[in-house]
Amino acid sequence: MTDNNKRTSTFTRKKLPHYIRLASGASLLAMGAAMPAFAQDSEADDAALEEVVVTGQRLSIMSAQDIKRDADQIVDSIVASDIGKLPDRSVTEALQRIPGVSITHFKSLGDPEHFSAEGSGVMVRGLTMVRSELNGRDSFTADGGRALSFQDVPPELMAGVDVYKNQSADLVEGGLGGTVNLRTKKPFDYDEMELSFTAEGNYGDFVEKTSPSGSALFSNRWAAGEGEIGVLLDFAYSEAATRTDGVYTRALFPREDLVPGETVYVPRGADWRSYEFDRERQGAYGVVQWRVNDTTEMHLQVFNSQYKEFWDESSIFVDNWPYDIVPAAGTEFTYDENGIFREGELASVTGGIPMGAATRFQDRQSETTDISYNLKWNPNDKWDLSFDLQHVMADTKSLDATVATGVQLDSLYVDLTGDRPQMRTDADYLSDPANYYMAFTMDNRTDNEAEETALRLDAEYKFDSEVLRSTKFGVRFTDTSSENHDTGYDWQPIYQQWMRWWAVDGMAPLPRANADQLSLNTLDNFYRGDGVHPGVFMTPNISLASGFPQTFLDLHQEAADSGNYLCCYGPISVRDINDDAYSNLQDENTSAIYGVTYFGWDDLKYPVSGNVGVRVVKTEMSTEGNTIYPTAITDLDGNQGFYREAQPLAVDNSYTNVLPSLNLKMELNDELQLRFAAARAMSRPAFGDLQAYQVLSADLPEGTELADGPSLEDFILTADLFDNPKLDPTLADQYDLSLEWYFDDAGGMAHINLFYKDITDLVSREFVQEEYNGWSYSVARPTNNGEGKLQGAEVGLKKFFDQLPEPFNGLGIDATYTYIDSEMNLEDISQPVDTDFSSYAELPFTGISRDSYNFTAMYEWGPISARLAYNWRSKFLMGVGQNGFNGDTNGQWRLPVYNDDYGQLDASIEYRFNESVAFSLQAINIGNAETVLIADQNAAGDHKSSYVNDTTYIGRVSVNF
Template identity: 50%
Template sequence: MTKSPETLSSARRLISSTYVSSLVLCAMGVVGMPALAQDDAGETSLEEIVVTGQRASIQSAQNIKRDAEAIVDSIVADDIGKLPDRSVTETLQRVPGVTIERFISIGDPEHFSAEGSGVAVRGMKHVRSELNGRDSFSASGGRSLSFEDVPSELMAGVDVYKNPSADMIEGGLGGTVDLRTRMPFDSDDRLISGSVSVNYGDFIKETDPSGSLLYSDRWDTSAGEFGLLLDVAYSEISTRTDGIFLRPFFARNDVTEDGSTAWIPRGADWRSMDFNRERLGSYAALQWRPDDTQEFFLTVFRSEYDMRWDEDAIFVSNSPWSIQLSDDTVFDENGVFVSGTLSNTAPPSWEPQVPGIPFGADIRVSERESVTTDYAAGWKWVPTDNWEISTEFQYTDSTTDTLDSTVATGINLESLTIDIGSEPPTITTDEEFLADPTNYYWAFAMPHVEDSEANQFAWRGDLEYKFYDSVVKSVKVGLRYTDREADNINTGYHWQGIYQTWMTTDWGGGLNVNELGMPYMADGSQMTLNTFDNFFRGDADLTGVVWAPNADIAAGYPGSYVDLYADAAAYADSLGHPYSATYGDYVLRDPNDEQWANIQEEQTYSAYGLLRFGFDEWAMPLDGNIGVRVVETDSVSSGFLVYPNVAPFGDGSMEPVRAENSYTNVLPSLNLRLSIREDLVARFAVSKAMARPEFSEMQAYQILNADVDADTGGVTLSSGSWNNPYLEPLEADQMDLSLEWYFNDAGGMAHINLFYKDIDGIIRNQTIAEQYPDLNGTLQTYSVTRPINAGTAEIQGYEIGYSQFFDFLPEPFDGLGLQANYTYIDSSTDVPASISADDGSLIAPVDTDGTMIEGTLPYEGLSENAFNLVGMFEKGRISARLAWSWRDEYLMSIGPNGFNGTDGGVGTNQSVAWKLPVWSDATGQLDGSIFYDINDNFTIGLEANNLTNEQTRTIMKQNGAGDHYASYFVNDTRYALTLRASF
């Protein structure tokens, strides 16, 4: 019988769909792999060839990539289960073009994260996160999901889309990461599987449990076919990170005999941090197929994430201009400090007359609890071979509660000896002095509270009509509506001194410099002696112990703060110093106060049209899609405008603000696929993408300041709001050109992908003039610093990938395989420099001597070079991997905490505002795993992270002082012993 072309085409689609679906299932250990074969009559049939483990997962991922209309890279469940990764974030780092952050935040280079955090695609942090093709987010002031919050055990696969099509939801400037969960109909039969693990960190020396359990089944009934899947995963992890810090260098011309310029570091300090987290994920899915034309689904996904880290630190807090140097100080040929002893035995007249180098010794406790729950329901109807109609409803609710609390004692060290000629630097001080609790005084406390809630309702409807025997394959249209509310409370970091050197009697304060020490702390009820055992794994030449506050004081906010300040005031009063009358009690910031609230409402309305086409009869078949997506965004930010309490400019009153913002984006896209040969595919994609500003940047809260000069009577009107409810999205014109070679059916492929992005609307702080009325109704001009869409950037580069199992080798080496990918990215930015109206400091990078930092800075978070190398072995019952991930240095932030300031010059009160760029140094990590199939049902394995105990470093770049390492971190090698079962 002769089959029509459309019948053959339908058959090919059915076989391809079955093949890919089976690959995914076999990667999960559910079924064998199907192969096409011919029976004796010459008819095509399916023959089962059992392929499991890494081979099946790689083949499945490659088939997804090959058959996709857009440019996509995938990892399927078996990869997530067998790569040595304990979260979705760490799994994603294996994907070409994807890098992850090794710090808690890219803007905080002082706190390393042993477990990966932020995800960037092609250097862009504006990554859209999806759950089964639908919105997913964490309520932390942003728009995306914290991937580290998501248990990898709940995932069937992860798809990373590099260039979108019109039917994809907007919002991913760098790309879109779609987390796919399993569905009941993915399995033909009942499936019960589970795992238990024991996780051990060799530095913190703690053991933690983890486990998962999955049940899936399906039933034929008189009402149709039903499927149910239940999945739960729980894990804990503990790590320790030690850090050593070298502080910025300052130009001094008063420390050398000839008066030449010498660059002196402000000092050095050290820290140790313990990190603990718990993660619980649960998932339920119900499918119902009443007949061959309809299917309904209902899913509930919930992720709970609890984290706490405790940091013990001692950090320098001196003035760089009051440092004196020992006679044996060594400088290099450029006058930059190499080694010597820093002291402050004779403070200059413009500094507090307190001998010694002031240090803070703190305990910092940071706790975060995040819960995200996602409900989704949908229906698909295929009434005929031509029509397909689908609709989905989704409701997402997310909460995040954070307490970041720091309480510090203070101590004035006589001297500090530093040698930066060694790595890490050698730091020496008087350990006996540090060990005496009577040398300490209560220094300050600083809480930071966040309480965020967000929810969103979303609906989408899609209609597709398919053509046969036509160049036009289908026409698809759709609508989508979302309604999101976000209420983010953020009190900021509220520093308030307890006893400070500038509170001394020499400066008109209420304290006696000779009575700063507080013997009553020596009983240990409020302080803990940290001896920094095994600091830096013993690889650092460091002497020093620290008396720091008990962690309970930091974690007990707000009650512990009230008690702490009351005790400090009573102690000062007992010495005859009117502390409480001079400085007052600690002023709590009430999180319920409206001024800390950031209330956002946002609705989006989108429509798209997509046309699929294909020239199947060409010698080199060409297919693809072309379409356009139009989306309107309407937002409302509610907050307050606070007037100055200086007549006639204001009376300190607060005026409610309702800031309405609306914008429309037109997002065209084109995706082409050319089948040069059966094994060689070329792709071209061009599109416009957009990414909305973060909610944390859109707060409608602004304080107007009127500063009166006591000498001249002049008034400076300014405002540093640091938020802007009228921000618009970033946009990018982007292009991809790729070539993919599938050179064998056993997972062998290679590809190269060239990409380009032209980005507009980069958000940066700028100073502009704005007018506000005074008490008489007269408009007054204020110099206002706020984020605006001010800059542009260009990003271009290429990705190269290769994967193969070496079946041609003799046994047992035919089980060897290799995966490798390399990404090169070049970028340039054009962001205008600006002067802050708040403190006169430059937003652009400025050295400590006031000169602009030389060179053009790249886009933040973007490494020029990155690669992954994964060695694999799969033979018989053994499956093993060794994975090395490496990325080049990248810019983290300009002027983060510890790398910015306004310091007076020697002998003057002249301010020098400076903001240094801080980079993460090039770094790599080696992870490994080995699993053994005990039988068809049970597998045991060992996984390890950070096998080579890598040292992570950051770099501060200056002009005269040159480049220096700013920090050094070491953390755990983590091990997990796992037992898996599947029935």
Template identity: 45%
Template sequence: MPVIDRARRRRACALLSVSALALGAAPAFAQASSAALPSPADAAMAGQSDAGHAAAPRPDQASAAEAAGRASPAAQDIVVTGQRAAIASAIGIKRNATQIVDSITADDIGKLPDRSVTETLQRVTGVTIDHFISRSDPDHFSVEGSGVNIRGLTFVRSELNGRDAFSANGGRTLSFQDIPPELLAAVDVYKNPSADLIEGGIGGLVNLRTRLPFDNKGQVISVSGSGSWGDLRKKWEPSVSGLYSNRWETPIGEIGVLADVAFSRSSTRTDGVQVEAYYPRTDLVPGKTVYVPKGVDWRQLDFTRRRFGAYGALQWKPADTLEVTTTFFQSRYKFHWDEHAIFAQTNAYNIQPAAGTQFAYDDRGVFVSGTETDPLTIAGGGMPFNNDVRSADQRSNTTDISGSIKWHPTERLTLRADLQHVHATASNFDSTVATGINLPSQTLDLTHGVPRLSVDEAFLSNPNNYYWAFTMDQLGRNKANEWAYRADLSYDFDNGGILKSFRFGGRGTDTKANNQASPYNWQPVSQTWQVGSTIPRLAYLSEFPLASQAFNFGSNYYHGGANVPSQLIFPATSQATGYPDTYTALHALTTQLCQEINPASACPNFALAAFGDAQRNLQKEHSYALYGLLNFDFDTAGLPLSGNIGLRWVRTTTAATGFIVQPAPIAGAPPGGPQFTGDTQSLVAKNNYNFWLPSLNLLYKFTPRLQARFAAARAMTRPDFNQLQAYTQLSAAFDQTTGTYNFNSTASSNPYLKPTSSTQLDGALEWYFGKASSLTGTVFYKHLKNIIRNVATPYEFAGVTYNLTQPENVGTANVKGLELAYNQAFTFLPGWLNGFGITSNFTFVSSTTKTNLASLQSNSAAFVSANGVDTNGAIFGRLPLEGLSKYSYNVAGYYEKGLLSVRLAYNWRSRYLLATNINGTQGSDGSPLTPGGVQCGASAADHCVVWGLPTFNAAYGQLDGSIFLKFFNDKLSVGVEAQNLNNATNRVLMKQSVGYLGRAWFASDRRYTGSVRVTF
């Protein structure tokens, strides 16, 4: 870059106070030269020109930079083109970093057939993703993926340019699917912390890096457009993006400007077939317990998402010693999905074989085929099923405005200051309306993988056989804000000795979160279990002809691979979207029927979902951190060993605002006993904790191409905000038969939780044997303490001890594993064959957990009922960590020669635990219990059977590919991308005492995208 004269430097110093006002935005940090990768902390402070605290590159490292296709640090030209160059760049980053890190550079993000950052991350060694909208909801598959795990752990920290990045989702991490990949320069995944990194990621740290105008020599303009189509949804959707970057010499110094925008829309479809839980039956086969499901469900989910991102950066270098950077980043994400689903509402203990038939069982006594019927159901017999139309909307916005100043008062001293503000919001609305039908029978065959079922389709397609069944609404409103401040000092000893530099710094944050979520408000319109008590008959469509529709699942349902009935009668979609007026009209039917046999005062009241005290979660948090980091290199002493050692101190104070609700007065209790008023008492629950986090990172070079690493550290991850809610409702009852009191309490959260901590070790051996070629292996071990689990614990209030179930820091775990990565460009092959290459990685993770089993069994007593599905309570004490696959791998073959660029990539992970307690609920008379567990139809509470199952995702693998043609010196590329070429089935399992049983099978679109990219 041009040198600025002394006069300009003096003018620049006079403008320093003015430039401080520009600290409204954050510096994205560019891809540093592969000779030394800045850590996220360096990136946030340094801008593109600072190589961080990595050891000085050796001569062989310079060749690595050249192999990566990148310019020298002096040129500051980091444009990467071509798959092989991008792979070499990522290898160079890993090779020369002071820590264990894996990266995907911009060209990879552009060339891989990935529509989101989440999908991109699954290509990284040790990273896996979930394929559900929520891990706790295994009934709704997500094509683009959701949660991210590193080394099998969900404790993942997310950053944008080395700063906090989060969504308003009740947690502390970013919803990566919200972020347009087109806005990013690279994604770096750090596996072990150093003292200068912000605390919070036991599993690892994902840093999203954006571009800066000083990354390029001059003007850059890039435009891209694409159209995507899925073979199930059969709908074209567009994506467009554009970038402009330039830099100029001005009288007040060098100025650079960058603007980047991206918009995309995606429409996908998922078809699913699901088996209800298996119930133990002793009345079907004499002298034997057999296991029978209460039916098979099927559903179709049409998912549409819109994503818009805008990013801007301004850099100003008024002098050689001074640089100011500000950025603005915003992501807006919106999704809508419509679901048509039919599911069993049958009482599992009423199910019998149809007359003249028998059930078939396997050698465990598990049902495999037969014709089910229910001769005992109220209201004329038949198996009750509900058909629902569900419409769900969610919006989320995240805005990051940040900035930094970097000043070199001397050649050896660097001072940095950084300011950041993050504002995130999220809202959702979920509306479901259902019809019902009592099927005469259902024939099931579970011997061919995807369940096959048949019913009387003429009966199923007749509108006169349907009645209005239920409504369910749910609301959510979240908001989070954070101010973060940071200052760092770096001193370069530059004395030719072992000690190279020392860094010292501090950081403070002020965070506020306001999360509101109503429970799922399930309310019956007419159900079979209401007939004779609440209502005289069901609200059939023939008598109450509100808007309904015939829906046909179609011949391409499940790509033709599932045998399910096609045409059913559902509520019109307007019944769900016409909320709240349609809900009022539907529940007026219940009132009308009820008043035929009951006085008005005895009829059920209808209420819409709302936010009460129990649904509000107000959090304030302040954190303070200081760190020191010493960099060393023994090369001058003849030992090729370098690294750093550091210590980070963190203090956190929290305040959760909420309520304690006292028990209502007890009717019939004897005098002199405990007295209650039912009053609500406000509560501010305060908590604080301190952590010392030491770290050590070592790099030993056996030869210029062979090196080893060792890392040891202590890390911590704070509880999510949705685990810290301050709300406790107390209840008391008097049993006149026994003359005793029962004191209970419900609390879904605990504001006094401590962080989960980890002591962790890493060792790596890395061989870099050619251009874009490497073979690396890493072993790791983590010992986790204070894992959060729901347990039963006594709770004392006003002299009374209650039985309380809430999250507590009670668990420990040991996680160990191995990561292998092999990359090679086959440049040794002759002629056109030398365009071939391969990238691959494999991860093995093993975990053992230890929790207070007695506490879990006490807590799970309602969920492990002998009257419900047969799940041995001890299973809950033997489960692995959620989200942890024992094995995962990626294999990608590519070809790049001349105009042609081709890639074929396969990603696979083994079985993993989705959630420990996926609820299915039912009253003994067949009445459903709401997801919140607060109602059991018209039945008494002791008639309710509540169960929960450990639910697993079975092994899953997906094949994707892309073909591009490049013209005019890579300035124009045209190509086609494809996802899910192998038409993969995502299978969900449920674990019962007889083993793993199939729960659900999901098929999604094969997606095809045509793209055009122009850069000049």
């Protein structure tokens, strides 16, 4: 792949419209003779043939079309000019244009409270078990997983992205859903010196910030004393800022005490939040390529990607026991015909609705560096040999800090009759700092490092046979180590309502917060003016969160010195991230051997070609960590329990997998080909699930009212973080049938692909009772206890309408559609339980939309190039019992949470002043698409939460020499 600004494709065919006859450099790809459609032209017609130079979007599609048509597997691709011209800010967002690929718009599927305007979480055919590669080699982010966070990678450094939908023996194992390979440029991709620059500004209309971006590329090649040497350097820098506002209701609970003789469903309350996000992304890439002679070539590549993100959030959320809710004095709730709450003013039998008002701060920094060397040697016409050596280093550091106040509301009005929840309460009361108390602090820190060395040797031998084409075989060895430090989420109360009577004075109000430590949050332009909310509330100063750890220590010390505690609470100590108790060490070694044979029958009526092979891979791993016990707790009788010094853990595990594969291609005619593929694929568990790191907790049940204080038996003993170093990989037997129609060599093709996956050894968590230090804990441990089936179809069409009269013959379309049906069988603690304790039918796989499509309208005419792209996906399951959607903090009720149907419209237009200078405009999220979450309840029905974010405008100047 090459950069679209200089690279072109030259081929001979009938005279084409002038919008693709743009002379702008030498050719990249010789397309050969005339298209089949013109095979019977007369000699007179041949005289009208001319050489034309293809550029722009058509070249991008033609290049991707050639990759798909000639590949040994089922592959879909995007080339660099697509990534540059699609209105997408990251590789992740560009990938969603490929059939079968989808993304989410949250920080993760497991965190529906934190929206991400820039897409995250790439899934191929609905599965998150996707292998990520950089130039065919391992690449990863040190975040506990095995994949690269694609949003961390500058798209400006990419030559193309290939998505492999099925396996062959020579592909590295690990992609159960598929393999995403990011390809960078090389100096021999260019015929001469290349020098290019871009500069752009990004404006978010909701956050009202402008952020800069830019890139630069230099490439050249020279004749050396022996052979030829090329050097390429590529740099990219980008910033972005977004804002997201969200409103949502908590779960509805069955109540038999509100309407005589009826069961009605009433919400626990409602929350709202505003979230601002800033990120900085930079990358550097360099390669030296040396073609020694006709038989020997080598290259050395260095790739570095750095990503920094910072976000802060203001939120106000319910903190009450759901069965305390009653109508405010003198009011009544309204219900629909099924007894489900529609609107009303919520109050509490305890005299007030406890709410929390929090300021949260997160800072994350990631870096990945890849150094690789490759040598190719073709000693004769029979043998091709390759040696590849790679070293990857990755690290991630993060701080997540929250400081929250508490406030007792007399009432909260909630209206669920519209498209989104609407809330209001007494703004004057919320704006008075005297009504607030300091409620809690919470922090989490991570410091992860990982590195891998990989060695690969490949050889291919070509046969002198009409059937057997060649055989390819090789070995691959990896040595991966990671050191992960994670303090867990350390929630520490300052003052809580449940402390009354035994920890603080039960008659007096909770101590007032220091007004100097609070800020008035007016939520300006909240929800773009469409969301009803209280208008103002007080949150802790952002400096209290960002000042961790000292500000946390000071807040708890101030409370301890105040004399307000009757017993049991006082200063805290901050968890030391360098303490071995919070560390986990992992080592993994893999060794793989493979063989694959390529064959074909050209003399058949319908020529057949393909490959059959097997890959055998052995995985050995060891991990070291600790079991962390709860903080020492002393009850009013002086009994102390639970605490013990951290206990070390060390676990070894190994397994061997045999992975056969078959790929067949039948050429039905010059334009039509049929493919069949069958393979066994594997995906190793995430490093985060393999940790020997266990954190035990002792918590009082939510809603507990203890006038005399707790005894040790009152505490619920659970495990916050329990992983399983003995996990095995997830396996899938998978089949593909694909029909591909290449009806136009100048960018026209269509395809339909049917696929099926039979999946075993899925990882899910299940409850077991285990004893630690003489106490029985309920432990949620991941195990290979699940299985599932996934089937579906992908359809794609690309076409330019050359037959239309000028200027409409510059129009084209790129359309894809994906259908997925899935079912899974898990013995999982995350099986949903409604607030009336009813169960649910079988759930789909997490993250899978049944229907999704992408439609892009393209136009090129002279110097103008434009796209209008709409991407849509149907409702999909985000998870079960996630934060904010549990019935209570102890997980007694667990609701399934879905992301509702979502569609987003983006656009771009470029004008080329000449061969060297171009200007483009992009608009992302035109129309301010709303993201809606659905908490699925049986009798209570669905209730919705809602998020809105920016429309982003990008202006870009490109210069090429």
